[in-house]
Amino acid sequence: MKVESTELRKAGLKVTHPRMRILEILDSQDGKHFTAEDIYRELLDRHDDIGLATVYRVLTQFEAAGMVLKHNFEGGQAVYELDRGKHHDHMVDIESGKVIEFSSEEIERLQHEIAEKHGYVIEDHSLVLYVRPAKRK
Amino acid sequence: MKVESTELRKAGLKVTHPRMRILEILDSQDGKHFTAEDIYRELLDRHDDIGLATVYRVLTQFEAAGMVLKHNFEGGQAVYELDRGKHHDHMVDIESGKVIEFSSEEIERLQHEIAEKHGYVIEDHSLVLYVRPAKRK
């Protein structure tokens, strides 16, 4: 039995064709971030007849199940990535649109320190650097 | 002459009633973050007959002129605040919706270090901590 179907069952979701396909696409490229449209078009390319509404519904369910992370970078369109367990933040190259992942334990630590100082506990956080290739000197 | 009108002229914008009023509202509470609707409703309360479209247009112009900062926190609605020159990041209390400002030179420094390490220069960044009041122990 495929890994995907186990994942779905674990999340309490029926193993349906759309969910399997979408999960496969999300899993196909590590570190890649997809918009709902990206996935929809990929499905069309594969001649899978799955509606855009279903893509949104499935992504929302995956997010609720903790299988997928959703990010709202600038630009209106949300992007999704498979949650592979290692936390990271993002850098967006504003010239190419490319998304680079990074992580910094030190920043994480400082964030918790700051929240604590204000009497809070961090539930979630979002750190995005909008960057541009450095000019060679 | 009021400070507001000087600000507007400096930005190359005509000194109109809507722009003055919106600027006044933004200036009325330091550290406060407004949605376009917040401002619109505030204007209605003051019996200023200004359309929501105008509020959006004016806020966009203010942002372009560097007078105002726009943030896209979770929840679909953008919030605006007067740019008073001191950079800061945000913490959002997910229970009350309250926005707390903070700043950390150390985090800023680490961000630049990370971007540089990847061959990039930071153009902009967004750091938001979604927090919950700490339980008393």
Add this chain to the structure above:
DNA sequence: GTTCATGCAAACCCTTTGCAGCCAT
């Protein structure tokens, strides 16, 4: 056979835009 999921189109929310009239300069 039930229950849950899907496709389609319509609805939704926030934001932007076209246009004719109005106001600041």
Add this chain to the structure above:
DNA sequence: ATGGCTGCAAAGGGTTTGCATGAAC
């Protein structure tokens, strides 16, 4: 006077939802 501004209503883009059909269990 004239060019930029405004209000209104309509359009826009991304996302969600209602409903009848269809698939998974």
